Amino acid sequence: MVYEGLSDSYTALLDAAKEAMGRAYVPYSNFRVGAALLDDEGNIHHGCNIENAAYSPTNCAERTAMFRAVSDGKRPGQFQAIAVIGNTEGPIAPCGVCRQVLVEFCSPDMPVVMGNLKGDWTISTVAGILPGAFTPASLDNGER
Numbered sequence: 001m002v003y004e005g006l007s008d009s010y011t012a013l014l015d016a017a018k019e020a021m022g023r024a025y026v027p028y029s030n031f032r033v034g035a036a037l038l039d040d041e042g043n044i045h046h047g048c049n050i051e052n053a054a055y056s057p058t059n060c061a062e063r064t065a066m067f068r069a070v071s072d073g074k075r076p077g078q079f080q081a082i083a084v085i086g087n088t089e090g091p092i093a094p095c096g097v098c099r100q101v102l103v104e105f106c107s108p109d110m111p112v113v114m115g116n117l118k119g120d121w122t123i124s125t126v127a128g129i130l131p132g133a134f135t136p137a138s139l140d141n142g143e144r
């Protein structure tokens, strides 16, 4: 896919997200999302959204990628970037829950690449997409 003006490495990450998008399990919304999370060793952790008949157990693509990576042993500070893609009008916008999960495991300045199937893209950062976040450090008030 051509993402005009986007670096080769982020294009590759969006392409990996698109590959994962094809594996989405979306019988209820029919809205596919894919994510690709790049770790500190250069490995990519893929994620797709996985829906459920009870609706609320649904897991977004971003969290699938992150939880797979953590389950495989990755820890905070060991992620370099995440790309997310969906069939949206403009670049997809991660939901609030996923933004909070990214805050837990990623540095505030970690790039978040968002795209769509038309080749539109934008880049922000973890802090950029969730300003004023409640973070692990927020718990450090000494009163526990």
Ligand SMILES: O=c1ccn([C@H]2C[C@H](O)[C@@H](CO)O2)c(=O)[nH]1
Binding pocket: 026, 029, 031, 032, 033, 048, 049, 050, 051, 058, 059, 060, 061, 062, 084, 092, 093, 094, 095, 098
């Ligand atoms: O950034 C997003 C936004 C939505 N979804 C999923 C959740 C649900 O399966 C479907 C519709 O909200 O898209 C994601 O995976 N990531």
Ligand SMILES: [Zn+2]
Binding pocket: 060, 061, 062, 063, 094, 095, 096, 097, 098, 099
């Ligand atoms: Zn989400």
